[in-house]
Amino acid sequence: MKRTSLLMVISLSALLALVGCQHQGQETTETETQSNETIEETSNETQDTNTQETETTETTETTDASVDMAALIETGQQLAAGCVACHTTDGSESVGPTWLGLYGSTKTLSDDSTVVADDAYLKESILDPAAKLVKDYSALMPPYSFEDEELDALIAYIQSLAE
Numbered sequence: 387m388k389r390t391s392l393l394m395v396i397s398l399s400a401l402l403a404l405v406g407c408q409h410q411g412q413e414t415t416e417t418e419t420q421s422n423e424t425i426e427e428t429s430n431e432t433q434d435t436n437t438q439e440t441e442t443t444e445t446t447e448t449t450d451a452s453v454d455m456a457a458l459i460e461t462g463q464q465l466a467a468g469c470v471a472c473h474t475t476d477g478s479e480s481v482g483p484t485w486l487g488l489y490g491s492t493k494t495l496s497d498d499s500t501v502v503a504d505d506a507y508l509k510e511s512i513l514d515p516a517a518k519l520v521k522d523y524s525a526l527m528p529p530y531s532f533e534d535e536e537l538d539a540l541i542a543y544i545q546s547l548a549e
Contacts, residue, residue, distance in 0.1 A: 455542065462543025465536055472527065475547055482527060483520050489541075489548040494521045508541050 466473075472482040483493070488503050496519040501507050510517050515527035532540065 458539050458542040459546045461536075462539035462541070462546075465532070465540050466543055469540075481523075483523060485544050485547050487548060489545040491548075495519060496521050496523075505541055508544060509537055512537065512540065 466485075472480055474480045474484045475486055477484050477486040489508070491503050492500050493503055494500055498521070501518055507518065512530050512532065514529055516525045519525055
């Protein structure tokens with residue numbers, strides 16, 4: 387009988403230990419599940435925040451680019467104050483080609499070749515006006531010396547006049 391009681395106590399202890407481990411395992415699993423849910427929620431919130439920051443940054447960059455372009459055009463318009471004595475901005479005839487619709491257009495040169503009035507052509511024509519003379523115009527324009535930023539501003543202004 388002592389032996390049977392001892393076996394029962396050992397079996398009961400083993401059973402309680404097993405049930406305790408399973409119960410503790412369930413608590414651990416529940417805790418792990420809650421931790422994983424918290425991590426997932428935090429990750430989603432972080433992604434949402436990052437998306438909002440990216441959208442804000444893109445909007446700010448677009449706004450900054452618009453402001454920068456407007457400032458560049460305004461600077462170009464100021465630099466062009468002397469140029470408009472020979473170049474019109476309304477399409478009318480003058481000593482030099484009009485700037486209205488000039489940017490991106492194809493121009494026939496005095497040698498009957500053609501050129502697209504892009505950044506490179508406009509820079510060259512400002513710095514060395516006789517290099518590629520537009521047909522039906524005389525080589526009256528003197529060469530100018532502008533800093534790169536000033537050339538960019540002047541070309542931005544001409545580009546803003548494109549139709």
